[in-house]
Amino acid sequence: MVAQQHGRRGAAFAAVTMAGAVAGVVATTGCSGEVGATADDRPAGGPRVVREAADVLLASGSSKARTSMEMAAGGTRVTIRGEGGYNFAERIGRLKVVLPRDPAGASEHRPITELVAPAALYMKNRGAGVPADKWVRVDATTLEDGNLVTGGATDPLAAAELLRAARNVTFVGSQDLAGTRVWHYRGVTDIGEAAKVASPFARGALNAAAKGFAKDVVPFDAYLDDEGRLRKVRHRFSYLNQGRTVDVASTTLLYAFGSAVSVQLPPAADIFAGKIGT
Template sequence: MEFQQRGLGVRRRVRAVAGVVSGGLLAMSLATVSGCSTETAADERPGGTARESAVTVLHRAADVLVRSGSSRVRTTMETATGGTRVSIRGSGAYDFEKRRGRLRLLLPRDAMGAAEHAPITELLASGALFMRNRGAGIPRDKWVRVDTTDIPDGNLVTGGATDPLTAAELLRGVRKASLVGEEGLDGDLVRHYRGITDIGRAARLASEGARGSLVAAARGFDESTVTFDAYLDGLGRLREVRHRFTVTSRADGQEATAGPDAARRRGAVGVASTTELYDFGAPAVVELPKPTDIYTGKVGSPQK
């Protein structure tokens, strides 16, 4: 079943995925990727005796998280279309060593239609997303399993939250970045970086657990480059990162064809995904569902 949010078209490619992903928590369209340069440029970090480039610091952010063990997580995903802003907020914990996390997502009233949707539980794992309380006739005690390497966007936005470690892995593809300055965040002093990353480059440099999803994303986005703001503490741990993705669609929801007026027929929609990490070392016990707990029937668009 096709799911639309106030005029935000869903292309045929995504409708095919909707049978597996239940239409996506953030109604959007995804497109085939266009090529782009992977040249890396960097602004040097001012001050200090060891002058590291901003790009170098950001490239290793994912590795630092893995060494940090675990943390609590807050997520926010926002988009606006037709004058309406849609936000999905989540909270939970993540084990960076095991690459597993658990989130509880709160969906706004308009994101799922007229009726308010109950909170959704998501389990994040390497190459997989498990969702419970999806509605659409799925029993409350059953999980829906999604192969994130088969989703056109690699589940960077479809599930309503970006996997925290994948958000850090995206920074391996940073092409250009600069240090904005030092700021306070949750009582700590952090360094604020701003720049551009490339999904395709990140996919090639990603760790094994993230590579499949990022390869799918590199194929699925029209815009391979993503702007970001990242905040790292004195230990090099990523404390917050905000990626701004661009997805495109035709107003009539049909797939745009190549040609001189193709860009005009497509509409660009911005999706901002923010991941906040705090309370490092907090327990993050995540047990994946047993095969008998996974729903194997047909999945429709989510409803109350």
Template sequence: MTERQRPGATSARARPKGTILAAGLLVCVCVTGCADVAAEDARAVADPVQTLRQAPDVLLEAGSAQARTSMEMATGGTRVKIRGTGVYDFRGQRGQLTLVLPQQPTGTAEHLPITEILTPGALFMKNRGAGVPADKWVRIDTASLVDGNLVTGGATDPYAAAEVLRGTRTAIFVGRTEIFGVAVRHYRGTADLALAAKNASAADAVALKAAAKGFATPLVPFDVYLDDQGRIRKIRQRFAFVNGQRNRAVAVHSTTHLYAFGIPVTVTLPRAQDIYTGRIAEKQG
């Protein structure tokens, strides 16, 4: 009996060798890639705490990145959000951000964008506020701030945000997802600022120690997303400080996105003559 073939079907004998070879390669690549992903996911589930404590070191290896930041808090019944964009040099622990403050209810800008230069131990701000000449910078010693400048400047220093993870107490691997088209692993946990201070670089240790004492609690809940190289692509942290007037904890959510790793970054510090040394007028409210 003659075997009949279904219309559109091609026997293995008739199928071109190139087609069979290509299909075999695709299967091989898929199997190998899926096995690698499964192995990494298994490690992520097995020891997420250690993985996150090492995340700052991975940023040091990356060298630099572009950054987008946002900081949100509720004050006077109104939710305030400050956005920032800029660059950061992880090895030098220096960065520059431009912050855009919220608009007034009328829709007009409340303040010109603030330029910030982040350095170990000091924060420089331009367009800081009333009483400061437009061409002058304000220098703030971050160790003197009760929050170690994790929230005071309106943006968390990207490397300081990463160093908070050195104090990770508990963490779980939530699963895989994407951040702006990049495959990432999502972790959720809680970090201890006092522990982070013990394990952080010398530049951040003093500031984190101050934050551990100055916040309402040294515990920092977080969500963090690492790419397949272990680099932080997004980190969201919740800090709590005591409002002196109402004597209650106020939650501040800080989010940092990192991308374009390895780009050239040059941060120039203000000259001594460009730093304002007079009295800064604070807004009353």
């Protein structure tokens, strides 16, 4: 496999090849159950505030982030977790992604450092044969999933952009999420429709995703705070891999808004252009 030429079916999603599986749900310590807010308590315009979540994030500056992805592979449910920060103003983030152990449990993988940007994914410690000081760059618009699951972590801003096409939105209740009151909404979104109304920087990747998933309709649970900021979102994707439909649950947790997050993309000289081992 050539580093900068991840084919569509040929890639079979890096999320699968780099770990043998992808994964799961973000732990939400401090999150209590729904408290059943009344109609008078809930924020006005529920569907609207969900669809505008990306705009609110873009205006919020930055935050810290935790991500997680869960899927079943070979009869075993595995989890990939990420942690870092996102600069929404510059539309770029940095995550350290931790892969699960080998199926036999014999060894641990080195964490992968990922830089997520609207059109590209940069990874360090991506695979065998890549020098320790080099990055692998993947064009998100050439990936079947538009990098919604490929890197083992959904780009937080892309996760919010998907909500622009939210429909059948229902209010579930209010709850405490790590000390912050949030409003829980549930619904579905459509990847193709989201691509049509997404911010210009996100359309290429979402258009690619609309062609690559087994189902365009994606169920979600979104949790927004009193200011309309997306604090947590969980999407349930389905994609085809070697003729089988694989279900992936991706969760993103955003907190510590306003934290300093500085991310610089690697220069061209630091991008690996050789072949990557599996």
